[in-house]
Amino acid sequence: MSIESNALAQALGTFMEEATEFLGQMEEILLRAEDEACSEDDLNALFRCAHTIKGSGGLFGLDEVVRFTHVVENVLDQLRKGHLSFDSELISLLLECQDHISGLISVFANGGEPETTRSDELIVRLQVWLGGEAVPAASASASAAAGKSEPGAAEHWHLSLRFDRKILQDGMDPLAFINYLSQYGELAHVETIVDALPEFDDADPELCYLGFEVALRSSASKEEIEGVFDFIEEGSNIVILPPQSKIAEFVTLIESQQAEVARIGEILVACGSITAKELEHALEQQKRQAEPERIGDILIEQGAVLPPVVAAAAEKQKRVEDKRGAESKMVKVPAERLDAMIDRVGELVIASVGTHSRISGLQRPDILESADVLISLVEDIRDMALRLRMVAIGEVFSRFPRVVRDVSKELGKDIELRIHGADAELDKSMVEKIADPLMHLVRNSMDHGIEPAEVRRARGKPARGTLELNAYHESGAISIEVKDDGGGLNRERILKKAIESGLASADDNLSDEDVYRLILAPGFSTAEKVTNLSGRGVGMDVVRANIEALRGTLDIESVPLQGTTMRLCLPLTLAIIDGFHVGVGDSHFVIPLDMVVECIELPADVGDRDYFDQRNEALPFIRLREIFGERGNGHPRPRVVVVRFGARRAGLVVDRIYGKCQTVIKPLGPLFSEVPAVSGSTIIGSGEVGMILDVPSLVRHCAAAAGKRPARKAALSASEAVESIAS
Amino acid sequence: MGKTILIVDDSSSMRQVVKITLKQAGYEVLEACDGKDALEKLSGQRVHLVISDVNMPNMDGITFVRELKKNPAYRFVPVIMLTTEGSDEKKKAGQDAGAKAWVVKPFQPQQLLGAVTKLLM
Numbered sequence: 128m129s130i131e132s133n134a135l136a137q138a139l140g141t142f143m144e145e146a147t148e149f150l151g152q153m154e155e156i157l158l159r160a161e162d163e164a165c166s167e168d169d170l171n172a173l174f175r176c177a178h179t180i181k182g183s184g185g186l187f188g189l190d191e192v193v194r195f196t197h198v199v200e201n202v203l204d205q206l207r208k209g210h211l212s213f214d215s216e217l218i219s220l221l222l223e224c225q226d227h228i229s230g231l232i233s234v235f236a237n238g239g240e241p242e243t244t245r246s247d248e249l250i251v252r253l254q255v256w257l258g259g260e261a262v263p264a265a266s267a268s269a270s271a272a273a274g275k276s277e278p279g280a281a282e283h284w285h286l287s288l289r290f291d292r293k294i295l296q297d298g299m300d301p302l303a304f305i306n307y308l309s310q311y312g313e314l315a316h317v318e319t320i321v322d323a324l325p326e327f328d329d330a331d332p333e334l335c336y337l338g339f340e341v342a343l344r345s346s347a348s349k350e351e352i353e354g355v356f357d358f359i360e361e362g363s364n365i366v367i368l369p370p371q372s373k374i375a376e377f378v379t380l381i382e383s384q385q386a387e388v389a390r391i392g393e394i395l396v397a398c399g400s401i402t403a404k405e406l407e408h409a410l411e412q413q414k415r416q417a418e419p420e421r422i423g424d425i426l427i428e429q430g431a432v433l434p435p436v437v438a439a440a441a442e443k444q445k446r447v448e449d450k451r452g453a454e455s456k457m458v459k460v461p462a463e464r465l466d467a468m469i470d471r472v473g474e475l476v477i478a479s480v481g482t483h484s485r486i487s488g489l490q491r492p493d494i495l496e497s498a499d500v501l502i503s504l505v506e507d508i509r510d511m512a513l514r515l516r517m518v519a520i521g522e523v524f525s526r527f528p529r530v531v532r533d534v535s536k537e538l539g540k541d542i543e544l545r546i547h548g549a550d551a552e553l554d555k556s557m558v559e560k561i562a563d564p565l566m567h568l569v570r571n572s573m574d575h576g577i578e579p580a581e582v583r584r585a586r587g588k589p590a591r592g593t594l595e596l597n598a599y600h601e602s603g604a605i606s607i608e609v610k611d612d613g614g615g616l617n618r619e620r621i622l623k624k625a626i627e628s629g630l631a632s633a634d635d636n637l638s639d640e641d642v643y644r645l646i647l648a649p650g651f652s653t654a655e656k657v658t659n660l661s662g663r664g665v666g667m668d669v670v671r672a673n674i675e676a677l678r679g680t681l682d683i684e685s686v687p688l689q690g691t692t693m694r695l696c697l698p699l700t701l702a703i704i705d706g707f708h709v710g711v712g713d714s715h716f717v718i719p720l721d722m723v724v725e726c727i728e729l730p731a732d733v734g735d736r737d738y739f740d741q742r743n744e745a746l747p748f749i750r751l752r753e754i755f756g757e758r759g760n761g762h763p764r765p766r767v768v769v770v771r772f773g774a775r776r777a778g779l780v781v782d783r784i785y786g787k788c789q790t791v792i793k794p795l796g797p798l799f800s801e802v803p804a805v806s807g808s809t810i811i812g813s814g815e816v817g818m819i820l821d822v823p824s825l826v827r828h829c830a831a832a833a834g835k836r837p838a839r840k841a842a843l844s845a846s847e848a849v850e851s852i853a854s
Numbered sequence: 855m856g857k858t859i860l861i862v863d864d865s866s867s868m869r870q871v872v873k874i875t876l877k878q879a880g881y882e883v884l885e886a887c888d889g890k891d892a893l894e895k896l897s898g899q900r901v902h903l904v905i906s907d908v909n910m911p912n913m914d915g916i917t918f919v920r921e922l923k924k925n926p927a928y929r930f931v932p933v934i935m936l937t938t939e940g941s942d943e944k945k946k947a948g949q950d951a952g953a954k955a956w957v958v959k960p961f962q963p964q965q966l967l968g969a970v971t972k973l974l975m
Contacts, residue, residue: 242958297954297956298930298973299973300930310971355972357955358954358955358956360954
């Protein structure tokens with residue numbers, strides 16, 4: 128006895144440690160879920176925590192812990208399966224539950240008897256979340272509690288039990304099974320069917336002649352009820368019919384099933400209207416039939432399922448098959464194969480440009496003509512190849528309804544999300560990279576853009592704020608707008624803040640657009656209150672940097688009291704660009720064509736200055752020769768390529784201009800990833816390596832240099848360039 | 855007076871856990887370390903249920919159940935076999951011998967208790 132209780136005490140100690148650990152983990156995940164979407168791993172971990180506590184708790188007879196944790200586990204299971212989603216209310220409730228479990232366990236540890244009122248109260252609240260879902264009761268008391276809230280007497284399961292006559296000889300007692308059913312709910316009615324009883328003289332006392340019709344009021348699933356009869360052999364006939372309300376539930380479940388199941392039997396099992404065992408039996412019967420009936424009909428005959436549920440499944444099957452038909456026209460290809468192909472197509476484009484330039488030197492119109500045909504075909508192939516990797520931006524947009532819902536709850540704002548143009552396409556690699564910046568813009572608009580409801584009402588706007596995500600194609604690029612109907616940007620406040628932090632000076636005569644752009648500057652934040660969303664150390668400057676890294680731009684439009692629109696403009700692909708080929712010394716450079724404004728000659732009178740007047744505006748410029756330390760032959764009259772990036776313009780002084788070219792961007796190796804002012808490399812038509820210039824960083828450098836007039840000579844060292852990009 | 859259950863298993867720790875679980879649920883427990891030992895321990899004593907492992911020295915579970923069912927006194931005693939996952943053959947053999955219920959190892963004490971309750975409630 129003492130050894131036994133010692134061992135038990137020891138094991139109980141281990142259980143306590145385990146439970147504390149699990150409860151801590153639950154708390155941590157729940158708290159994290161308040162801030163960010165819960166990962167699948169987290170949801171599984173949450174479920175596992177509750178599951179294990181329940182499992183081990185049962186071993187030590189902590190019935191109250193088991194009863195209570197079981198319901199918590201059900202809710203976590205629904206979360207895990209995606210039938211429920213977290214919001215702040217549910218998180219608070221689960222945190223209360225976690226505290227309660229912890230309390231229950233310590234009561235047990237101290238040898239006390241826990242009181243059940245608190246559990247019952249929490250269970251009632253948990254069941255609100257479970258809604259119509261089946262809540263299998265862990266014990267009679269739990270089902271009694273559940274039973275109270277259940278509707279009318281017609282709402283019960285009907286069980287028709289015809290046991291194998293020899294069941295008694297196996298040591299099985301039909302009464303034990305019927306009694307056991309009461310663990311899942313209330314036995315509303317049990318009728319004994321005596322039709323099979325023979326005359327007294329013919330009766331064998333070792334055989335079971337009785338059948339039973341049972342009405343069970345329970346919220347258990349069909350699977351669980353069937354589980355009661357696990358040990359009963361083939362010879363028995365057990366039919367389990369769901370309550371009326373369940374039928375509607377099954378139909379709804381079938382309609383909402385996501386899985387691409389095209390077999391009626393599987394659809395029915397998935398919604399819980401039949402069990403796997405019932406399906407197996409029906410399939411066996413079907414196999415035996417010379418002219419096989421449809422499986423749905425067999426199941427109806429066997430009493431496993433009712434016709435309306437089968438009809439719903441058949442309808443679903445038809446829809447899935449239709450969809451399959453459409454899908455079979457698609458081919459799935461591994462992404463790396465596509466990438467490799469696009470890479471080669473890029474080489475093909477380069478090679479064809481090289482061929483063309485060589486051929487144009489020959490006086491052979493016939494060859495030139497056939498080369499032209501070839502080149503135009505190559506261009507077609509390039510366009511098609513790029514289209515292969517295009518995906519709809521809806522892939523990114525689809526995560527926002529949830530984000531908006533959660534964040535608006537968190538902020539206590541009522542915000543509606545509208546999505547337009549989800550079918551606009553862009554390169555797969557872009558889709559992956561814009562998700563984060565977009566997320567930040569959306570959160571920002573919700574947090575700082577849209578006003579609290581009371582402010583909105585005072586301004587005569589609907590209390591419900593609107594956030595729009597729009598995507599559309601525009602001249603070879605994609606524009607994505609994040610548009611809110613909030614208060615708009617506050618010019619005065621931004622300016623004040625910018626002056627305080629030295630980003631602008633009071634006498635700068637800045638346009639609205641310039642002022643708005645200030646919020647994209649590093650170190651800028653006007654939020655007076657650091658909310659849960661902001662104050663994460665990620666500012667709009669990071670968003671801007673991310674977008675620029677994708678060769679995109681971010682524009683801000685804002686109308687006071689009417690709202691703000693952040694417009695992201697991105698190239699459709701990162702793989703191939705139209706470039707502008709220039710030469711400095713012996714080196715070749717490529718400037719993205721969409722950033723080139725014009726080409727002019729460098730005025731002879733610039734002297735040491737790093738700017739010159741162009742149409743009465745100062746145009747800062749940099750000499751690429753100096754930046755890249757070129758020593759090769761210069762040009763007596765250097766050219767200036769005027770580039771534009773956002774609202775800024777700058778001149779890049781080069782020796783030679785070769786003109787437009789199409790080029791495939793090859794990323795720089797890791798060794799060169801720190802090199803400023805260069806974003807990639809390419810092979811130009813003549814077969815030489817050209818560097819692709821990182822215009823944004825060059826332009827920013829120019830602007831910074833222009834701001835520090837008088838002229839700063841000296842070559843820009845790499846470290847300075849990094850500094851100026853970062854400043 | 856609670857119902858009596860005989861647990862037959864060569865692992866004493868397994869017997870220990872099962873015993874604690876069953877005692878807590880209010881059952882009386884008899885222990886035996888293999889089939890032979892079980893038949894000796896029974897010798898006319900009344901039991902309501904037998905839980906038996908399959909793989910045991912001296913006399914394995916299936917032979918034990920077959921022997922048990924030969925005795926008119928124990929013919930109607932339900933038997934739960936403790937089988938290992940995937941050993942459907944053994945399960946079938948156990949069922950043929952007369953053990954109609956089974957619990958797959960490893961199991962939670964609660965699972966075993968569920969099976970016991972199903973048969974004895």
